[in-house]
Amino acid sequence: MMKLRWQYLKTQIHRMLMRFPVLFLVTILLLGAICGLAWAQFTAGKDEEDFQSLARQKVSVAVVGDTSESYLGIGIYAVEHMDSSRFSVNFIDCTEEEARAMLEAEEVEAYLLIPEGFLDAVTTAENKPVTLVIGGNQGGIGVELVRELADMVSRVLTSSQTAIYTLVDVEANYGRNAYDSKDVTQINLRYFDVILSREEMYQKETVESVRTLSRIEYYACAGVVLFLLLWGLNGTLLLTKRDFSLPKLIRTRGVGAVSQVTAELFAYSLVLLLCLALCVGGLLFGLSKAGVSFSLPGPSESAPSFLLGLFPLVFSMAALQYFLCQLSDNPIVTLLVTLLVSLVLGYLSGCFYFLSYFPKEVQELQVYLPTGMQVNLLQSAFLEKDAAFCIKGLTGYTFLFWLCSVLIRGYRLKK
Template sequence: MNIQLNKILLFFSLQIKAAFRMIPVILATTACFASITGLAAFAGTKLLYSGSHKEPLNVALVLPEDSDRYTRAAFSFINEIDTVKNQCSFTEMSEDDAFNNMRDGSVDAIILVPGQFIEHIMNGTNTPAQVILPKSGSTSSSPLFRELVNAGVGDLAIAQAGIYAVDDYCGRYGLKDEIAAAELYLNDKYLSHALDRSVYFSKETISSTGSLTLIQFYFCTGAVLLIMLSSISCISLLRSENSCTQAAIKRNGVPYIISSACRFSAVSAAYLILILIIAGIAITAAELSPQVRYTLQDVFTAFGPSSVLMLAFALPAIFSLSQMLLSLSDNTGAGIILLFIMTVLMVFLAGGLVPKAFLPSVLQKSAVLVPATYIIGAFRGVLCNNIDLSCITGCLTVCILSACITTLAHKLDMP
């Protein structure tokens, strides 16, 4: 047992030595792919914040010629409410002009208000106003306008029910002289309640990038893309040796799955040391230059032991996944193409290029099955110096499954 373990450790040390000799090639390849990931991050930023300004819904208000002052005052007041003003723009016009403008597309909805509208609400006649929407060509704001109208109708119905209930109560118990005062009191209470925005709205900030800033979000995506694509420079280390060499390794008591794990672990160790050296240089530069320090603060919330731990799990997951994809191809060229396509696809499905909030619900739910989800999550832990057990478990699962699939592909490919 000890002899077999020593042989495995010897093989692993040889792989580490070979990986460290590849560092100059790794740096050159990384520099080439840095431009690709930079463009991806730039495109994602533009896509995320390129939303156009939405104009309010144009509503034609048709008031009768004999409309009372209460009706005009009520609609003037409603038009000044912030909630309504942000979504609707009321313009008073004649009925003919309203329908002509709707045909032209300059008006999105028409409200036909009957005579003595407010008085009828107060005395219980309840002559309805008509809301007319176009049959086709309605804007995205039309459903929202319907919701505003329905909400107003519902509030009014509740208020009227309360007032009528008090009127009936006063009439039944001989308190008719108190009806006017009761209605005035209830109108005041209902109106105050309706105008209190906190009753209907609560402020909740929703970020499509989660707890990360925009820079941090795309830094994680760029880092994963960059490292996975730069693994192309390590093909000679990740792909299995020729059949004769592999047979010799197996005769010396090193199973194929162990040799595969040693290969991607050695490459991961080389990348980990390289990243830590770069991080050390950056931290030293930050201590010497305030400008560098402010720049790094936009990316790293903190960097410490937890960051190193998350890197130690994320890197093997990346290279075991790359090794698996390369093992599924017959030649190096096909392996590179497969690795490139699958890397971009997995990062996209994991919500790295376009945040998951903008993806269809089916893709959002299936993200838990995408390996890049846990790798990107681990890199977020690196930036925040935070340990995420779910990401650690996911990365370990990716390593184990990738090693098993690589071994299976090798056995199926054997003559």
């Protein structure tokens, strides 16, 4: 009986390895896509600021309107180049057709349509609103940033207007014409001065912090988990069983649900680990050949110990995916379930957005999610923190998914 179990395990490993070339090709394609995007982000930016702009933090806004005629051009130049704004907004002067084309091509987040005689209207309080045209995409962070900035600009302009007209009224009360006396010009210049030097209002103190993850480190951890989650879609083809005649046959020879599930799960984990190891190894080799300096997370900073540290992550992920594939014998259903679960878990675990962007309840929940623990395990390697909780949790999840799979297989074998 023991021999038959070994035989089944070897068959499963053989079955998985038969598909390995295709799976590995996909792995390379997936990795290539992720690395290509990351490479584009890194190489295009010379420094951290440029990198951040490429990470869609710097917002590009097209400006339509005659900016040469009045102070408007100066204002836009000032907002673009002076102090803090140059890190967040990039204005592009163009015609409406060009702006529309750029927005359609997603080269800009939005465009500003400045009406003719805008400044004259502002000076006479007959405000002609500036139109901020946004594209048709989802309410992403870039568009929200533009909205916030537009609101701030509008607020600054209207509160300046209010203050100036009140000054004119007060002076009129004392029989003085604020326009003739150039008081309005003076106060306008004063406002320019105040706006341009607004950063001087703040005394900035840097807080000595505990070691936290950089953006790149954070996305590296999230990227590994996302990669494994998506890789799991391959598993649906490998693991979804439509024909149970062989499992039923070997059950009569003593290889029951426990042995079958253990053998299949082990073989699948092995392929997953192999793909990940080859990717990590390839990446490290490529980086070292390219002369890029890096240090691996973990106490020994060596590739084998790093990969050893990934064991709980790989086995728990394999167990999760294996379990999902046992839920149905229909590949449509297992594919849909796997994607749905992968997207929801990936989303809630901070693989798409920073976890700090989510409500507190989600942040608290993330710690207990299997994918959350996987992300946290990787992060703790970077932060050199104790990962005992994550390892215990992932071991527990691996056992739970294995147990559920055994129960489902047992039920199927008896049917």
